[in-house]
Amino acid sequence: xxxxxxxxxxxxxxxxxxxxxxxxxxxxxxxxxxxxxxxxxxxxxxxxxxxxxxxxxxxxxxxxxxxxxxxxxxxxxxxxxxxxxxxxxxxxxxxxxxxxxxxxxxxxxxxxxxxxxxxxxxxxxxxxxxxxxxxxxxxxxxxxxxxxxxxxxxxxxxxxxxxxxxxxxxxxxxxxxxxxxxxxxxxxxxxxxxxxxxxxxxxxxxxxxxxxxxxxxxxxxxxxxxxxxxxxxxxxxxxxxxxxxxxxxxxxxxxxxxxxxxxxxxxxxxxxxxxxxxxxxxxxxxxxxxxxxxxxxxxxxxxxxxxxxxxxxx
Numbered sequence: 001x002x003x004x005x006x007x008x009x010x011x012x013x014x015x016x017x018x019x020x021x022x023x024x025x026x027x028x029x030x031x032x033x034x035x036x037x038x039x040x041x042x043x044x045x046x047x048x049x050x051x052x053x054x055x056x057x058x059x060x061x062x063x064x065x066x067x068x069x070x071x072x073x074x075x076x077x078x079x080x081x082x083x084x085x086x087x088x089x090x091x092x093x094x095x096x097x098x099x100x101x102x103x104x105x106x107x108x109x110x111x112x113x114x115x116x117x118x119x120x121x122x123x124x125x126x127x128x129x130x131x132x133x134x135x136x137x138x139x140x141x142x143x144x145x146x147x148x149x150x151x152x153x154x155x156x157x158x159x160x161x162x163x164x165x166x167x168x169x170x171x172x173x174x175x176x177x178x179x180x181x182x183x184x185x186x187x188x189x190x191x192x193x194x195x196x197x198x199x200x201x202x203x204x205x206x207x208x209x210x211x212x213x214x215x216x217x218x219x220x221x222x223x224x225x226x227x228x229x230x231x232x233x234x235x236x237x238x239x240x241x242x243x244x245x246x247x248x249x250x251x252x253x254x255x256x257x258x259x260x261x262x263x264x265x266x267x268x269x270x271x272x273x274x275x276x277x278x279x280x281x282x283x284x285x286x287x288x289x290x291x292x293x294x295x296x297x298x299x300x301x302x303x304x305x306x307x308x309x310x311x312x313x314x
Contacts, residue, residue: 001042002035002038002039003071003072003075004035005035005036005038005039006039006068006071006072007025007068007072008021008025008027008032008035008036008039009035009036009039009047009061009064009065009068010065010068010069010072011024011025012032012036012048012055012057013057013061013062013065016054016055016056017055018032018033018055036048043064045058045060045061045064046058046060046061047060047061047064048061049061087116087118088116088118088119088277088278088279088281088282088283089118089119089279090118090119090120090277090279091119091120091122092119092120092121092122092141092142092277092279092280092283093122093124093139093140093141093142094121094122094123094124094140094141094142094144094283095123095124095126095131095134095135095139095140095142095143095144095145096123096124096125096131096144096145097125097126097127097128097131097144097145097146097268098125098223098224098225099146099166099225099242099245099266099268100144100268101125101225102225102244102245103166103244103294103303104290104291104294105123107290107293107294108286108287108290109121111286111289111290112283112286115286116279116282116283116286118279119279119282119283121283124140126223127196127197127199127200127223128145128146128147128197128199128200128201129147129197129199129200130199131143131145132145132147135271138273141272141273141276141277141280141283142270142271142272142280142283142284142287143270143271143272144163144268144269144270144287145268145269146200146201146202146266146267146268146269147200147201157273157274158271158272158273158274159271159272159273159274159276159284160269160270160271161269161270161271161284161288162267162268162269162306162307163268163269163270163287163288163291163305163306164267164268164291164294164295164303164304164305164306165265165266165267165268165303165304165306166242166244166265166266166268166302166303167242167243167265167266167302167303168202168205168240168241168242168263168264168265168266169240169241169242169243169257169258169263170183170188170238170239170240170257170258170259170260170263171232171238171239171240171241171243171246171250171255171256171257171258172191172232172235172237172238172239172255172256172258173232173233173235173254173255173256174253174255174256175235176191176235176237176238177191177238177258182258182259182260183258183259183260183261184260184261185209185210185213185261186215187260188209188217188238188260188261189210189213189215189217191218191237191238192218192219192220192236192237192238193206193217193218193219193220193237193238193239193240194220194222194228194231194232194236194237194238194239194240194241195219195220195221195222195228195239195240195241196221196222196223196225196228196241197221197222197223198221200221201264201266202240202241202263202266203219203221205240205263205264206219206240206263207219209261209263218237220237225241225245228241228245229241229245229246229249232246232255233249233254233255238258240263242266242302242303243257243302244298244302244303247302265304267306268291268306269306270284270287270288272284291305292305
């Protein structure tokens, strides 16, 4: 299909005049008419309602114009992207865990809009397990999550970039647990323990603390961080989460962090395919900048930046 004919149809729809369209495209009215007729013949439909005195498109003509505008925009983007000095552009599919949503996703979106305006971020929020499976199926260009993805690294087809680490602590209402001592496993066996989804690393770590014990703790798993926070504030149980999620509640005295059995930190990393598109690489670099700034701003009590080489093979 000749995109010049599509451009002519779009211009005709905007100007509502064969004469003005011809002037705008530096063509004759006869040439404009022939382009529209050729397009109608190729598509097998009537695009212009010739029964009206004023120029109007048919209903199918209006639908074709909407799709033609998308095709022309893609053509323009393609031509721009192959220029040596072209800025990164195009759609970048990003899979992120909810921890990112509650911490540095908003600064990332703002900076993407400011520095990479031609890039369209397409973000999916899900559990780390689901995101990892979709990344394997090439449904994402970037994967940002906390579970171990070393198998992706060993494949030699991806690049793995460590980003940051959130400490995991026990968080509860002040009246829920005994004071004056560090929490013991028997203390935690008496209350529901709230943490992330059933397939998550943090839940596995919590369960592992009680391996071999007679009592089986009640571990409640939630894919939603907000659900964990609300239930913890309501006194339902003790949360095993990064305290950064509840900074305001801790400052207000609604919740408190308690010392107890140690939990591994939540390490966040980014993965993308080896030799991926320039837009994906640009988003990855910008993500690292945003994370470094975020870590510096809120401090090591809440999050620590992870050292990362420029291209760590996955």
